[in-house]
Amino acid sequence: xxxxxxxxxxxxxxxxxxxxxxxxxxxxxxxxxxxxxxxxxxxxxxxxxxxxxxxxxxxxxxxxxxxxxxxxxxxxxxxxxxxxxxxxxxxxxxxxxxxxxxxxxxxxxxxxxxxxxxxxxxxxxxxxxxxxxxxxxxxxxxxxxxxxxxxxxxxxxxxxxxxxxxxxxxxxxxxxxxxxxxxxxxxxxxxxxxxxxxxxxxxxxxxxxxxxxxxxxxxxxxxxxxxxxxxxxxxxxxxxxxxxxxxxxxxxxxxxxxxxxxxxxxxxxxxxxxxxxxxxxxxxxxxxxxxxxxxxxxxxxxxxxxxxxxxxxxxxxxxxxxxxxxxxxxxxxxxxxxxxxxxxxxxxxxxxxxxxxxxxxxxxxxxxxxxxxxxxxxxxxxxxxxxxxxxxxxxxxxxxxxxxxxxxxxxxxxxxxxxxxxxxxxxxxxxxxxxxxxxxxxxxxxxxxxxxxxxxxxxxxxxxxxxxxxxxxxxxxxxxxxxxxxxxxxxxxxxxxxxxxxxxxxxx
Numbered sequence: 137x138x139x140x141x142x143x144x145x146x147x148x149x150x151x152x153x154x155x156x157x158x159x160x161x162x163x164x165x166x167x168x169x170x171x172x173x174x175x176x177x178x179x180x181x182x183x184x185x186x187x188x189x190x191x192x193x194x195x196x197x198x199x200x201x202x203x204x205x206x207x208x209x210x211x212x213x214x215x216x217x218x219x220x221x222x223x224x225x226x227x228x229x230x231x232x233x234x235x236x237x238x239x240x241x242x243x244x245x246x247x248x249x250x251x252x253x254x255x256x257x258x259x260x261x262x263x264x265x266x267x268x269x270x271x272x273x274x275x276x277x278x279x280x281x282x283x284x285x286x287x288x289x290x291x292x293x294x295x296x297x298x299x300x301x302x303x304x305x306x307x308x309x310x311x312x313x314x315x316x317x318x319x320x321x322x323x324x325x326x327x328x329x330x331x332x333x334x335x336x337x338x339x340x341x342x343x344x345x346x347x348x349x350x351x352x353x354x355x356x357x358x359x360x361x362x363x364x365x366x367x368x369x370x371x372x373x374x375x376x377x378x379x380x381x382x383x384x385x386x387x388x389x390x391x392x393x394x395x396x397x398x399x400x401x402x403x404x405x406x407x408x409x410x411x412x413x414x415x416x417x418x419x420x421x422x423x424x425x426x427x428x429x430x431x432x433x434x435x436x437x438x439x440x441x442x443x444x445x446x447x448x449x450x451x452x453x454x455x456x457x458x459x460x461x462x463x464x465x466x467x468x469x470x471x472x473x474x475x476x477x478x479x480x481x482x483x484x485x486x487x488x489x490x491x492x493x494x495x496x497x498x499x500x501x502x503x504x505x506x507x508x509x510x511x512x513x514x515x516x517x518x519x520x521x522x523x524x525x526x527x528x529x530x531x532x533x534x535x536x537x538x539x540x541x542x543x544x545x546x547x548x549x550x551x552x553x554x555x556x557x558x559x560x561x562x563x564x565x566x567x568x569x570x571x572x573x574x575x576x577x578x579x580x581x582x583x584x585x586x587x588x589x590x591x592x593x594x595x596x597x598x599x600x601x602x603x604x605x606x607x608x609x610x611x612x613x614x615x616x617x618x619x620x621x622x623x624x625x626x627x628x629x630x631x632x633x634x635x636x637x638x639x640x641x642x643x644x
Contacts, residue, residue, distance in 0.1 A: 140269045141190075142281050145182035147265060152181025175291045180216050184209055188254045189262045197526075198255060198451040203540055205254020210247040217241040235551060236490050244490075244548070255450060407555040408486045419562040420569035424483065427573050431561050432479060432554070433472040434576065437461075440471025462580075462587040463615065463623055469584070470508050474542075475549065477504055482550045490547055497546020502530070502539040509533035513630065515588075517595045520627045590615035591624075598629045 153176045188208050192201045217229060218241060231237040236244035269277065421427035444459040461469040481500055485493055510533060513519055524532035564572075593611040603609045620627075 139274075139277055139281050140266055141186050142285070143269050143277060144189075144262060144265050145179075145186050146177065146284050147182075148185040148261075149177040149179050149182030152178040152184075155181075175287065177288065179288075180212065184212050184250070185257050185262065187212060188250075189257050192254060192258045195258075196452065197537075198259075198447060199541065200537055201255050201258050202251040203537055205257070206247050206251035209250025209254060210242050213246070213250075214238070214241045236547065244544070248544075259450070407558045408483060420564045420566045421561050421573075424479075427569065428558065428561055429476050429479065430573055430577060432557065433476050434467075434580075435472075435557065436475030437465075437467035437469060437472035440468035440474075441466040443471070444468060457625055458622060459626070460623060462583045463590060463620075464579075464583045464586075467580075467583075470505070473508075474501065474504055474545075478546050478549055479554060482546060486550050490551070493550055494543040494547045497550075498539045498543035501542020501546060502534045505534040505538060505542070506530060516591045517598070518591065518627050518629050520624065522628075586615075590620060591627075594620055595629065 156178055188205050191208055192204045195201050195204065230240040231243040231246070232240040234243040234245055272280075421431065441460060445456070448455065448457040448459065459468065461467055478497065478500060482493060482496060485496060509519055509521065519533075522532045523529040523535045523538070526535045526537065528536040589607070590611055593608060593615070594617060596608075597612070597617065603612050
């Protein structure tokens, strides 16, 4: 079993290396060995796959697997980046220009990738890999493991010694002068003057001499050349201020990222702080109007349906299951109302720190979910989800795991999704937008009313109340138990609030 996990480590270390090389090839239009080691392997991917699989193996709930994978993958990337920086005095990757990052080590975007990858790892990738490895003869696999471990150990030692040497050369002040000269045309006369003052000679002659010396240094040490090309963000901590100041002005990739992040922030400010006067020139659904919130509600309903459908397909037994809140249309109201409430309550917090928005979203989302469950049971005597068997559940109506999800959703919603969605909604033609808003609003009022009536009548049937009027007869005929069981497969009749039955953890 240990041999199998070691082989899986090497398999996915190699797969990770291929992914990094492919990504670099697309970005830089050429082959770059993006591995920390000289060999074709990125150990962080191998460790990540094995660690996540062993950690989430006991879980059966897909949501728990995704969250655990997010946390473990993010911690692994954070610790690895921190340790590499402290040991080698180098920073190997930097997410500072990504939204929702922590000191450049990790960011929310890649944390989500870790979560989704963890689900695939636990349910598909590792089980298939184990089946493949089991086909290999044990003697051969044992020898292969020792050979691979030996090669990686040698590679690691050579890499560590080379980085120590590279670190010394990066600390050389001539390297700083060279970088200044190479981009002097972009920086202007101030940097040229600075370079003259440091060198004590003319820029042209000194920079030419240093350039030749630098190129010779790279030619004599192929590893140094490779490592600088592979990690353009690599910099000495001691001269971090000088080098980073130059790179921030010269590096085109970082410049583009900074511009994109600035545009992202400007869009948020424009949406949340707009003071557009009411006039005939104002776009459709301008500001935080009823029309804007209504379409946020509708989009949230539909997106919730898509998310729940995907969840059913990814979770055992991996089959399609209809999950909706109303009898007509692919809508889940808890997501729609949740989007509206998140918008209203977090609207003024958009410029706060990510952790504050995350915690506020956790509390708001969990409270909202609890309230929805309580209202449903008080009104109809039914529940559509029940978490009594899960960790840290609150009355079986919500739990810490889904509060964590609400926190992420709220953060991404208020920082990234809503500003773009707001602009998109405002692009609707005015006349068409108004007509659609009225028409769809009328339809949704009818849909929610008939759905509520159908569920309420089902509750009466459970209590043995017979139909005594035309409305009850109509509901019994067109919305009987068989029909409602298809529409609401997870909804269960549990009676009054004080007699909530522990029916086992169910998902929305």
